[in-house]
Amino acid sequence: MSAAVQTGIQRRRAAVPAALVMLFLVPLILLPLAAVFVFAFRGGVAAFWRALGTPEAQFALRFSLLIAFASGAINAILGTFTAYVLSRYRFRGQRVLGIIVNLPVAIPTVVVGTSLLLLWGPIGLLGRALPAGMQPMFAPAGVLLAHLFVTFPYMLGAVKPVLDELEETYEEAAYTIGATTWQTFRFVILPTLKGGLFAGALLTFAHSLGEFGATVMVSGNLRLKTQTAPLYIFAQFEAGNIETANAVAAVLAILSFCIFFVLLRYTARPSDQP
Amino acid sequence: MNVRRLIGRMFPLVFLGGLFLYAVWPWLPFARPPATPTIVFYGFSILSDAMNDGIMPAFQTKWRGDGHGEVRFRTSFGGSGTVTNQIALGAPAQLALLSLESDADRLADAKVIPAGSWKKLPNGGVVNRTPFIIIVRPGNPLEIRDFADLTKPGVRIVHPDPLTSGGANWAIIAEYGAGMRASNGDKDAGEALLSGVWRNVAAQAASARAARTQFENGFGDALITYEQEAAYDRSRGRLKADVVYPKHTILSEHTLVVVDRNVRKEERALVDAFTQYLWSEEAQRIFVHYGFRSVRDELNAGHPEFGRVEDPFLISDFGGWRRAKKEIVDAIWKQRVMQIAPKP
Numbered sequence: 286m287s288a289a290v291q292t293g294i295q296r297r298r299a300a301v302p303a304a305l306v307m308l309f310l311v312p313l314i315l316l317p318l319a320a321v322f323v324f325a326f327r328g329g330v331a332a333f334w335r336a337l338g339t340p341e342a343q344f345a346l347r348f349s350l351l352i353a354f355a356s357g358a359i360n361a362i363l364g365t366f367t368a369y370v371l372s373r374y375r376f377r378g379q380r381v382l383g384i385i386v387n388l389p390v391a392i393p394t395v396v397v398g399t400s401l402l403l404l405w406g407p408i409g410l411l412g413r414a415l416p417a418g419m420q421p422m423f424a425p426a427g428v429l430l431a432h433l434f435v436t437f438p439y440m441l442g443a444v445k446p447v448l449d450e451l452e453e454t455y456e457e458a459a460y461t462i463g464a465t466t467w468q469t470f471r472f473v474i475l476p477t478l479k480g481g482l483f484a485g486a487l488l489t490f491a492h493s494l495g496e497f498g499a500t501v502m503v504s505g506n507l508r509l510k511t512q513t514a515p516l517y518i519f520a521q522f523e524a525g526n527i528e529t530a531n532a533v534a535a536v537l538a539i540l541s542f543c544i545f546f547v548l549l550r551y552t553a554r555p556s557d558q559p
Numbered sequence: 560m561n562v563r564r565l566i567g568r569m570f571p572l573v574f575l576g577g578l579f580l581y582a583v584w585p586w587l588p589f590a591r592p593p594a595t596p597t598i599v600f601y602g603f604s605i606l607s608d609a610m611n612d613g614i615m616p617a618f619q620t621k622w623r624g625d626g627h628g629e630v631r632f633r634t635s636f637g638g639s640g641t642v643t644n645q646i647a648l649g650a651p652a653q654l655a656l657l658s659l660e661s662d663a664d665r666l667a668d669a670k671v672i673p674a675g676s677w678k679k680l681p682n683g684g685v686v687n688r689t690p691f692i693i694i695v696r697p698g699n700p701l702e703i704r705d706f707a708d709l710t711k712p713g714v715r716i717v718h719p720d721p722l723t724s725g726g727a728n729w730a731i732i733a734e735y736g737a738g739m740r741a742s743n744g745d746k747d748a749g750e751a752l753l754s755g756v757w758r759n760v761a762a763q764a765a766s767a768r769a770a771r772t773q774f775e776n777g778f779g780d781a782l783i784t785y786e787q788e789a790a791y792d793r794s795r796g797r798l799k800a801d802v803v804y805p806k807h808t809i810l811s812e813h814t815l816v817v818v819d820r821n822v823r824k825e826e827r828a829l830v831d832a833f834t835q836y837l838w839s840e841e842a843q844r845i846f847v848h849y850g851f852r853s854v855r856d857e858l859n860a861g862h863p864e865f866g867r868v869e870d871p872f873l874i875s876d877f878g879g880w881r882r883a884k885k886e887i888v889d890a891i892w893k894q895r896v897m898q899i900a901p902k903p
């Protein structure tokens with residue numbers, strides 16, 4: 286029995302279940318996505334560009350991207366450091382710490398927004414002590430704080446498994462020839478982390494780009510100041526400007542596809558596999 | 560083969576680099592326009608077109624014409640209750656046009672503004688008005704002629720949410736008051752009409768504008784909202800629904816508040832000028848163009864999109880918003896109507 290025949294049979298057997306999967310994927314995922322593009326271009330390409338060209342839409346997209354870049358960069362550093370500490374050191378309370386850093390995955394984003402307001406807001410526990418110009422809520426800093434909170438576990442999730450699998454003998458070898466902790470990290474650990482770091486940063490970026498629940502609480506939804514692209518879409522949709530909302534939604538969707546594509550390519554490349 | 564690999568390797572870098580460049584572009588030193596004085600304006604939901612496309616560009620032109628240079632606006636619009644909460648929590652609004660005076664009261668209670676400070680503004684702080692009406696599907700298939708018809712079984716009403724929407728609070732007073740006035744001031748009749756309407760509420764939205772979007776997207780048979788929502792579209796021939804004027808309904812009055820703590824000394828003159836401008840004939844005419852009724856009655860004449868209300872009433876007929884909120888919205892609607900009404 287040759288392998289080709291077997292896969293042929295398998296393929297025929299797979300046709301029915303695969304068709305079933307498609308049967309529910311089409312109305313569940315593909316059709317709604319298609320609707321976004323159909324609606325966005327319903328008024329023609331010119332109307333699509335006009336909707337995107339308004340200062341508010343441009344600002345919302347740029348602001349979202351900036352926050353996403355900043356969240357990716359900051360959490361890349363904080364997340365990698367946390368993963369390093371959790372994976373390389375043994376200390377009391379480690380398990381608790383391991384749970385805390387993953388907590389943001391489980392907490393509803395609206396609750397994150399509320400808790401940030403109650404801490405940093407003008408009537409919040411810490412916020413009330415800050416001078417008027419320094420308060421982070423309803424300002425870009427507040428949006429960044431919310432996104433850092435919400436996306437924190439993604440970096441950790443991408444980097445820590447790689448660190449856990451990395452044989453400690455390499456590090457020990459580095460130490461025996463006199464390398465410092467920093468040198469060991471820089472020349473032994475960091476190169477192997479490259480794939481995980483990139484994937485984690487990209488995941489963080491993608492999640493930040495689409496974050497809504499926490500942002501809507503802390504941003505104040507100020508056009509041209511703190512309105513992110515998802516908030517812009519929501520506000521325009523609520524106001525009945527469905528085409529305008531969908532133009533920006535289509536751009537966000539395309540951006541996410543591109544990020545996802547990069548992520549797939551980068552993480553699936555055979556040369557990166559351990 | 561090598562070219563494909565090169566493209567594959569370069570794509571993430573070029574893609575992310577391009578995105579980053581796009582994102583930071585306006586903040587790069589050579590792209591940055593000089594800082595211009597800015598007014599931060601918050602408003603309740605249905606104001607956004609009138610302010611963003613009408614009042615603000617007109618003021619910018621006037622301000623430039625008067626030799627003061629450029630002025631920019633930062634705006635945010637939402638349900639009146641939402642906007643009030645944001646300001647109470649410290650949102651940087653310098654001016655806020657609220658749907659309800661009781662939202663201004665709430666800001667005063669939160670010590671954001673001095674109590675009653677808006678009463679010192681022209682016209683007691685009221686910038687414009689609009690009566691509460693019913694919007695129904697084209698041709699009025701359910702033959703809804705008044706609030707009472709909304710209580711018939713099977714009518715599905717889209718109503719904004721009184722927790723966050725000022726319009727919803729006005730609508731409650733309209734429904735209650737209409738029942739009362741139809742039977743010579745009988746309070747029980749008011750409550751009966753109110754609970755009849757609320758038994759048929761099928762969808763609640765966070766703001767009047769959001770409720771209208773729900774209605775436009777095909778939900779419900781009737782929408783209770785500001786006349787402005789219909790009048791502006793009607794004047795442009797774009798209304799795809801019929802408007803029903805109840806015999807008795809309320810004329811809502813929208814209150815402006817100045818949040819002094821968010822106004823820096825050097826911005827004072829600009830903010831004051833814009834505040835006064837809102838009551839100027841030019842601004843009032845713009846509000847009329849966008850479907851609001853001016854506080855100057857002579858400007859409302861000759862606009863067929865403003866229908867006739869046989870018996871309009873005001874919030875002062877119920878002793879003002881502070882009393883009405885306590886006695887009608889809280890004591891009757893929240894405590895009694897909502898306890899029996901909810902039906903999915």
